[in-house]
Amino acid sequence: MRRIDALAVAGALVVAAAVVLAVAAPALAPGDPIKNALLERLTPPTWAREHPLGTDTLGRDVASRLLHGARVSLVVGFSAVLVAGVLGVALGLISGWYRGWIDDVLMRLGDVQLAFPVLVLAVAVLAVLGASLLNLIVVLGTTGWITYARIVRGEVLTLRERDFVAAARALGANDGWIVRRHLLPNVLPPITVVATFSVARTIIAEASLSFLGLGIPAPEPSWGAMLDEGRNYITTGWWLALFPGLAILLLVLGINLVGDWLRDVLDPRLERGV
Amino acid sequence: MPAFLLRRLLHAVFVTWGVVTVVFFLVRLTGDPTLFLVDQSATQAEIAHTRALLGLDRPLAVQYADFLVAAAHGDFGVSIRDKRPAMRMVLEHFWPATVELAAAALLLSTVLAVPLGVISATHRGRAADHASRLASLFLQSMPSFWLGIMLILIFAVVLGGLLPAYGIGTWRHLVLPAVALAAAPLAQNVRLVRAGMLEVLGQDYVRTARAKGLGERRVVYRHALRNAALPVITVAGLSLGFMLSGALIIETVFAWPGMGRLIVQAVPGRDFPVIQAGVFVFALVFVVINVVVDILYTVADPRVRLR
Numbered sequence: 001m002r003r004i005d006a007l008a009v010a011g012a013l014v015v016a017a018a019v020v021l022a023v024a025a026p027a028l029a030p031g032d033p034i035k036n037a038l039l040e041r042l043t044p045p046t047w048a049r050e051h052p053l054g055t056d057t058l059g060r061d062v063a064s065r066l067l068h069g070a071r072v073s074l075v076v077g078f079s080a081v082l083v084a085g086v087l088g089v090a091l092g093l094i095s096g097w098y099r100g101w102i103d104d105v106l107m108r109l110g111d112v113q114l115a116f117p118v119l120v121l122a123v124a125v126l127a128v129l130g131a132s133l134l135n136l137i138v139v140l141g142t143t144g145w146i147t148y149a150r151i152v153r154g155e156v157l158t159l160r161e162r163d164f165v166a167a168a169r170a171l172g173a174n175d176g177w178i179v180r181r182h183l184l185p186n187v188l189p190p191i192t193v194v195a196t197f198s199v200a201r202t203i204i205a206e207a208s209l210s211f212l213g214l215g216i217p218a219p220e221p222s223w224g225a226m227l228d229e230g231r232n233y234i235t236t237g238w239w240l241a242l243f244p245g246l247a248i249l250l251l252v253l254g255i256n257l258v259g260d261w262l263r264d265v266l267d268p269r270l271e272r273g274v
Numbered sequence: 275m276p277a278f279l280l281r282r283l284l285h286a287v288f289v290t291w292g293v294v295t296v297v298f299f300l301v302r303l304t305g306d307p308t309l310f311l312v313d314q315s316a317t318q319a320e321i322a323h324t325r326a327l328l329g330l331d332r333p334l335a336v337q338y339a340d341f342l343v344a345a346a347h348g349d350f351g352v353s354i355r356d357k358r359p360a361m362r363m364v365l366e367h368f369w370p371a372t373v374e375l376a377a378a379a380l381l382l383s384t385v386l387a388v389p390l391g392v393i394s395a396t397h398r399g400r401a402a403d404h405a406s407r408l409a410s411l412f413l414q415s416m417p418s419f420w421l422g423i424m425l426i427l428i429f430a431v432v433l434g435g436l437l438p439a440y441g442i443g444t445w446r447h448l449v450l451p452a453v454a455l456a457a458a459p460l461a462q463n464v465r466l467v468r469a470g471m472l473e474v475l476g477q478d479y480v481r482t483a484r485a486k487g488l489g490e491r492r493v494v495y496r497h498a499l500r501n502a503a504l505p506v507i508t509v510a511g512l513s514l515g516f517m518l519s520g521a522l523i524i525e526t527v528f529a530w531p532g533m534g535r536l537i538v539q540a541v542p543g544r545d546f547p548v549i550q551a552g553v554f555v556f557a558l559v560f561v562v563i564n565v566v567v568d569i570l571y572t573v574a575d576p577r578v579r580l581r
Contacts, residue, residue, distance in 0.1 A: 111285070112292030115557045117519035120537070124553045127541040128303045204417050208523050211419055212538055231423050231527065235431055242427075245420035253415035 011257025018251050022070035031061030033068040034219045042237050054239045065221035072222040076136050077203040083141025085195050088148025096156025110146035118143050126214040133216045155187045189266040196259035200252045223248050286561050293557040294345045297550045351547035360547035364555050372532035376517045378448050379455035384510045391467025410461035418520050422454035422527040440529035451528040455520050459513035466509045470502040511567035
């Protein structure tokens with residue numbers, strides 16, 4: 001347990017550092033993340049202050065682009081999970097509390113959606129809607145609701161038969177009160193755990209979509225798009241493909257470590273070790 | 275069993291119908307698909323002509339009914355770029371390229387996961403177990419396409435072309451993309467096999483086997499592993515789904531001429547018939563895998579009653 005706590009602290013520190021760096025990106029970045037400087041193109045990383053992680057094919061400072069790219073990853077990761085979480089919890093509460101036809105409709109809808117690999121569906125929808133920050137959040141947010149809805153529905157189905165709910169109802173509490181005071185507090189712990197891991201997965205999904213050219217449009221920096229660029233210069237500029245990937249790995253690892261810890265603390269019933 | 279199969283099939287048919295419906299409305303999300311299908315310079319008359327030609331001037335319900343009938347016959351229209359039937363193009367890329375890659379990755383991620391998971395479980399809490407936990411944490415936090423790029427950097431560039439970086443043909447072309455695709459599912463599978471083994475190793479019949487004086491190897495591999503097969507099947511099914519998603523991006527990294535790359539390449543040209551047919555095939559394969567996994571459960575463990 002001690003060892004896991006240390007790992008969790010390390011993970012939390014990584015996530016906190018990423019947030020601080022992203023927020024302070026304009027102040028910290030050694031160069032302009034967008035302006036071209038063709039004379040300095042493909043400068044390898046050096047210990048010098050100017051381009052510590054080298055420059056890309058248009059002479060832009062890689063470190064500066066990484067710092068600004070962190071904003072995209074974090075904003076998309078957290079907002080998409082928030083959208084999915086709110087949507088999923090609300091629909092799961094409705095499904096589990098009211099049951100009946102609305103429960104059937106929602107759950108069958110979820111079955112259909114689970115038949116699509118998320119990335120395939122996201123690619124298809126973004127191909128139609130066009131690539132933008134908002135569309136990324138909408139697509140990644142609306143494809144994630146079913147996981148939350150299923151968990152919440154399952155919890156509510158057992159909670160609604162419990163004595164404290166019956167007691168509340170006997171005392172004249174209305175549905176809104178019961179949902180807010182008795183159901184929501186009980187479903188939040190498992191939801192928090194799932195949401196944490198979802199942020200990690202969503203950040204990878206965003207990077208994947210950006211890598212495929214379906215993320216925020218160029219020249220705005222995002223880690224996935226930087227990797228796409230780096231892939232084409234693998235023989236002449238190894239640093240272009242190395243650093244954005246390391247950034248993703250570090251951030252996602254940090255979030256996963258926090259998630260592991262949250263699972264131990266908040267929801268001992270969930271299986272450990274995966 | 276037959277009643278279960280029937281119900282499962284009905285469910286699959288329902289989900290497939292839902293998938294076709296989603297695919298139908300996908301292109302209509304932004305309004306009139308004609309605008310995607312004609313040239314930028316097309317006149318109003320030309321647009322109206324194309325619209326009538328495609329039957330898009332008819333009521334939505336009629337279009338939907340026609341689409342259902344056509345989809346049932348595997349007709350998803352003609353590729354805008356290649357002027358060939360979209361479904362045929364998708365299937366040509368699905369078989370053998372995508373199937374070959376997915377099969378190699380599936381083999382890699384399940385076959386390796388069994389011994390690694392067993393070792394983790396039998397060495398619970400010791401160095402090997404911790405190492406495996408840390409390794410799987412890393413592999414699961416790593417974007418598969420970045421792993422692919424790094425494998426190319428190491429094996430094709432730094433080591434001077436030890437393995438080819440892209441293309442298809444020999445088994446050597448298959449190694450890097452299959453490893454990149456298998457890494458994350460392998461990490462997850464090892465953890466699941468470990469969890470399954472830990473549960474089984476605590477059972478009475480394992481204690482009995484040990485009490486009989488059987489060797490530890492025989493206890494683990496003959497008595498325990500056989501009963502830990504259930505999670506392995508789930509795992510294989512889950513991984514296959516993951517690999518279909520992963521194929522989209524790994525095929526792009528390694529220029530592997532499969533269905534995922536076909537869809538990705540159809541995006542900039544807004545080749546919607548190909549995208550629709552591809553998304554449909556992906557979803558259909560997903561549905562079929564789920565049914566097969568359910569059936570395999572009963573074969574692996576007669577205690578599982580199918581309802």
